[in-house]
Amino acid sequence: MAVALGRQAAPRRSFVELLDDRRVLSVLCMLPAVGLLVTFLAYPLGLGVWLGFTDTKIGRPGVFIGIDNYISLFDDSVFLLSVYNTLVYTIVATILKFGLGLWLALLLNNSMPFKAFIRAIVLLPYIIPTVLSALAFWWMYDPQFSVISYVLSKMGLIDRYVDFLGQPNAARASVIAANVWRGIPFVAICLLAGLQTISPSLYEAAALDGANPWQRFRNVTVPMLMPILSVVLTFSVLFTFTDFQLIYAITRGGPLNATHLMATLAFQRAIPGGQMGEGAAIATAMIPFLVFATVFSYYGLQRRKWQQGSADD
Amino acid sequence: MTDKSVAVQPAVSDSTGMAYLATVPHRVVTVYLPLAIFLLVLLFPFYWMAITTFKSNEELLNQREFSPFLVYHATLANIEKLLFRTSYPEWLFNTMVVAVSSTCISVASSVLAAYAITRLRFRGAQVTGLLIFLAYLVPPSILFIPLATMVYGLDLYDTNWALILTYPTFLIPFCTWLLMGYFKSIPYELEECALIDGATRLQILWKITLPLAVPGLISAGIFSFTLSWNEFIYALAFISSSENKTVPVGVLTQLVEGDVYHWGSLMAGALLGSLPVALLYSFFVEYYVSSLTGAVKE
Structure with a gap:
């Protein structure tokens, strides 16, 4: 059969055979994805590090100037402030997101009417474009017509409208609140998926042994949730640390640079400012923080699994 | 991981665990009330976005006469401006x-x-x-x-x-x-x-x-x-x-x-x-x- 067909369609058959070779097919299958990722991800990552060592400006290729960008950044009070802001923003927002997100996940894990519907609308803040919901927050933080101030003054808690975005610390708290608002659903839905895999018999066994609700939470829920918690934490820290949209939409770094994050400062220096080299240096300066945060949150929390040597699945 | 969750999930959905032990007032305070507050906070910005869309400027900028939570005279002027101008x-x-x-x-x-x-x-x-x-x-x-x-x-x-x-x-x-x-x-x-x-x-x-x-x-x-x-x-x-x-x-x-x-x-x-x-x-x-x-x- 194969011989008879082989004579008639020899070129086509050999092409099909070649295509069926595991190695050839592997290369062909990987080509589009790897090609795009190498060209538009790996290469720019290296290029960004290189640009940080040059004085490139928009429309003019730069020359190598060593670590001059980093030296000048170390004396730059705005850059140092942005590092401080980024750390405060990331740490405070992450703690709040995980505290409230875990609470919401525990609430959603109860059996109740309309459970699927409630779970669906909880995720809404995460789905809607960040910039567009940030605009709603900007409007709610308006110094004259803020609805939050309106409610607080009707309740008699304040006698003057709050200037949410005018004072440095108030502005920091405001953007953190907006970030937490958007992050809670993501954390809650991911942790809920983890909670649902914990067998109820574990709780029943613990209760029979005399564990109170707090002990059941501390000694059953938390350890069982740790693997998924560490992954969610890694993602959350990473995306909070490099956040750009929310700040750009609500404050653009103001007042007095009090809410500038490293990402927004890099953008401001590089694109409107034209100092590509300096912007790239700021962006590159984020990498060590990111590597540290990833390693810390992943291995720090997944200690047990990692020690048992089964992390390769 | 996928296999494991598939294997465990039916057990969860069949049994309500120890939920039957909780009384109704207890559940209202520990579950429904906090959940209602969460939903209110998470959904409020969308409500705010939606009602602002249908308000005229004078309504928006006059909080004394018009409550900010309601729409008195709904208008499509904002959407019309957005789409045509x-x-x-x-x-x-x-x-x-x-x-x-x-x-x-x-x-x-x-x-x-x-x-x-x-x-x-x-x-x-x-x-x-x-x-x-x-x-x-x-x-x-x-x-x-x-x-x-x-x-x-x-x-x-x-x-x-x-x-x-x-x-x-x-x-x-x-x-x-x-x-x-x-x-x-x-x-x-x-x-x-x-x-x-x-x-x-x-x-x-x-x-x-x-x-x-x-x-x-x-x-x-x-x-x-x-x-x-x-x-x-x-x-x-x-x-x-x-x-x-x-x-x-x-x-x-x-x-x-x-x-x-x-x-x-x-x-x-x-x-x-x-x-x-x-x-x-x-x-x-x-x-x-x-x-x-x-x-x-x-």
Whole structure:
């Protein structure tokens, strides 16, 4: 059969055979994805590090100037402030997101009417474009017509409208609140998926042994949730640390640079400012923080699994 | 992980655990009340966005006579202004073109990559899978400056192509990772049968693996579409002329004029820009949840 067909369609058959070779097919299958990722991800990552060592400006290729960008950044009070802001923003927002997100996940894990519907609308803040919901927050933080101030003054808690975005610390708290608002659903839905895999018999066994609700939470829920918690934490820290949209939409770094994050400062220096080299240096300066945060949150929390040597699945 | 959760979940849904021990007043205080507050806070900005859209300026700026929580005289003036006196329709069109094209490119290349990694098992497949996962951890904030110089260099600045080619960098890692999980859950025996029957590997992918992975494809597709629709920093950095902007960038940069904020039309822009993803989401909630949690659990 194969011989008879082989004579008639020899070129086509050999092409099909070649295509069926595991190695050839592997290369062909990987080509589009790897090609795009190498060209538009790996290469720019290296290029960004290189640009940080040059004085490139928009429309003019730069020359190598060593670590001059980093030296000048170390004396730059705005850059140092942005590092401080980024750390405060990331740490405070992450703690709040995980505290409230875990609470919401525990609430959603109860059996109740309309459970699927409630779970669906909880995720809404995460789905809607960040910039567009940030605009709603900007409007709610308006110094004259803020609805939050309106409610607080009707309740008699304040006698003057709050200037949410005018004072440095108030502005920091405001953007953190907006970030937490958007992050809670993501954390809650991911942790809920983890909670649902914990067998109820574990709780029943613990209760029979005399564990109170707090002990059941501390000694059953938390350890069982740790693997998924560490992954969610890694993602959350990473995306909070490099956040750009929310700040750009609500404050653009103001007042007095009090809410500038490293990402927004890099953008401001590089694109409107034209100092590509300096912007790239700021962006590159984020990498060590990111590597540290990833390693810390992943291995720090997944200690047990990692020690048992089964992390390769 | 997938097998384990499948095995455990029926046990959870059949039994209510120890919930029967709690009394009704106790449950109201510990569950329903906090949950109601959570829902109120999480949904309020959307309510605010929606009612601002239909209010006139005098109503918005006079909180003494008009309660800010109600609409007294609903008006379509803000939406009319948005649709007929700004470039908003063009932004919607651009966003749609960019999101659909980059989603198609990403899902197609991710299917091939995930199939090669999980099924062809070439040398270094494990390492490649891990590298693709690591690529997902590279945030756009540290890539946009070098990408901007590349976009200038390739003469793509201020075109849709600048976005269509760069969005796959954060879509492909996510989709590949998600689809790898789906492909792994398909029994290998099915493909072996087809191999014995004389099917080529591409036929197997097209006729056996892909039909079984349709839920995964839908998840990857809608999630990619949403991520591209929401993307902001690349669109802000690579596009300059008003008619080429996407919705998030256009609303933020073109509708904010000087010191007087036209909150009505701004909120109308935000509301209309959110509707497409909200509608898509309402039809495919389960796929969203499974892709979100699936990517985390793997």
